[in-house]
Amino acid sequence: MGIDTNTFQMQSLKAIQPTLQLLLVARLTEKKGISDAIHAVRFLQNHGIDTVLHIVGDGENRLILEETVQRLELQKQVQFHGFLNQMQVKEHFNVSDIFILPSVIAKDGDMEGIPVSLMEAMAQGKPVISTIHSGIPELVIHGKTGFLVPERDAEALGRAIIDYLNLTDSQKAELIVNARQKVVAEFDINRLNNVLFQDGAW
Numbered sequence: 001m002g003i004d005t006n007t008f009q010m011q012s013l014k015a016i017q018p019t020l021q022l023l024l025v026a027r028l029t030e031k032k033g034i035s036d037a038i039h040a041v042r043f044l045q046n047h048g049i050d051t052v053l054h055i056v057g058d059g060e061n062r063l064i065l066e067e068t069v070q071r072l073e074l075q076k077q078v079q080f081h082g083f084l085n086q087m088q089v090k091e092h093f094n095v096s097d098i099f100i101l102p103s104v105i106a107k108d109g110d111m112e113g114i115p116v117s118l119m120e121a122m123a124q125g126k127p128v129i130s131t132i133h134s135g136i137p138e139l140v141i142h143g144k145t146g147f148l149v150p151e152r153d154a155e156a157l158g159r160a161i162i163d164y165l166n167l168t169d170s171q172k173a174e175l176i177v178n179a180r181q182k183v184v185a186e187f188d189i190n191r192l193n194n195v196l197f198q199d200g201a202w
Helices: 034-046 062-071 086-095 116-123 154-165 169-186 189-198
Strands: 020-025 051-056 078-082 098-101 128-131 147-149
Touching: 020 034, 020 086, 020 154, 034 051, 034 062, 034 154, 051 086, 062 078, 098 116, 098 154, 116 128, 116 169, 128 154, 147 154, 169 189
Parallel strands: 020 051, 020 098, 051 078, 098 128, 128 147
Antiparallel strands: none
């Protein structure tokens, strides 16, 4: 599993916007941990950080998640965009501050491998925060290429976002450069194909 990193241009580090812009791109299923992301927004709001979470994608849990947003009175802070084409998704990446994906093991045992969306975010210089889940720690090295928190811990997710915001500009820049380098070195599909070819797998 990998991505063509040539199709993702590294963005320069931007100043955090007055209203923090979080992005989550995923199918709206339990294993993506989207409910935790929504509760993390409430945590951030309660700690004085004005936040908007943009959720891109659709799925069987959308109605449940929308009800959660209404129950928490976060209609202005959580926006559902549904399924978008690749160009529209890239536009959301361009204007977001942080990419989050708090994956969990679902009640039926369903779980992630290494999410492509995390690779895509890291490849274009977007800071990522995810969970200690399945193969994700192979990609996201805590404190070096992103941040990791325990599964199903919205408060820890919120605190990790605050930890990133409290980094110096040079620390933030180092983090996103490390993340891009990690994806290029280990998860670029062209490199992976070459390794398979040289190893005689084809």
